[in-house]
């Protein structure tokens with residue numbers, strides 16, 4: 167018997183970052199949109215005493231840690247500890263979300279393993295409890311569970327679901343190396359030295375654009391306070407952003423802490439055109455199209471799971 171859960175990637179359509187807090191985190195106004203690029207997490211019972219065993223396949227699999235630091239392994243351990251049971255489980259990650267790309271791939275695997283183990287073990291944890299465990303695992307993990315669109319406050323873990331009035335079409339350009347999230351926040355702090363950093367606030371025009379499903383209004387309202395820091399650490403991303411804009415994207419931005427770059431297109435056809443131009447631009451490793459909002463962590467019926 168095994169259980170498979172599908173979990174989407176995210177793009178941050180607004181990422182407003184406040185000053186560093188005493189605990190080292192930053193308060194955020196983080197507007198997440200889940201997009202249709204997915205990891206699939208399959209859990210299978212292991213023999214008593216075997217503990218957690220993680221495997222992974224996909225183009226970026228070599229970059230994923232398979233030890234106890236893997237967020238999927240940590241999720242299984244955390245759920246087992248709460249319910250006083252042994253975490254004897256095999257976890258397989260079919261990874262399609264780029265690793266260390268600012269698209270919350272590790273968070274997706276954490277949320278997916280949690281939902282999958284909850285179903286496998288019959289713990290039937292209340293949703294509130296699952297969200298609390300997610301928040302312990304990482305700031306982005308609760309959103310991976312929720313999906314859709316949401317405003318994340320605090321360090322991004324306190325979520326308010328948002329209305330979205332239509333489908334947004336995106337193109338994502340993957341870079342040839344990753345960026346470390348803590349390093350990008352440290353660079354943000356360095357660039358902010360000697361300046362007053364205002365408290366982060368969600369943009370009203372941005373929330374209205376999402377609610378209307380209006381791509382032009384969304385393009386005019388997107389923002390990412392981590393973008394200057396990501397560009398400072400990875401200057402070549404400016405060429406990718408310029409190539410996508412020249413190809414007809416409505417707007418171009420770094421996804422979260424990067425280095426994946428995100429391009430909003432007016433419709434699906436235009437997204438394909440932007441993707442085709444980016445693919446031959448020589449400014450990125452690979453290119454994908456995906457639309458959002460996408461559903462959060464979802465159990466997949468056995469006959470449809472790719473296992």
Ligand SMILES: C[C@@](CO)(OP(=O)(O)O)[C@H](O)COP(=O)(O)OP(=O)(O)OC[C@H]1O[C@@H](n2ccc(N)nc2=O)[C@H](O)[C@@H]1O
Pocket residue numbers: 178181190191192193194196267268269270271273303304305306307320321322347348351421422423424
């Ligand atoms: C920047 C964002 C935007 O959604 O995503 P990514 O671009 O990494 O996907 C998130 O805030 C990343 O969330 P997540 O990847 O879960 O980070 P965490 O594990 O909680 O924290 C990793 C490190 O990032 C920094 N961090 C994270 C969140 C936050 N609000 N302030 C921070 O300063 C801290 O240095 C922390 O030690």
Ligand SMILES: Nc1ncnc2c1ncn2[C@@H]1O[C@H](COP(=O)(O)OP(=O)(O)O)[C@@H](O)[C@H]1O
Pocket residue numbers: 229230231235236237238259264265266267268269270271272273275276344345347423424
């Ligand atoms: N299941 C996982 N998948 C990917 N990365 C993971 C996972 N578990 C832990 N990590 C670690 O988290 C780091 C950040 O990866 P990821 O979540 O893909 O990127 P980002 O935080 O930029 O969205 C990776 O470099 C890796 O060391």
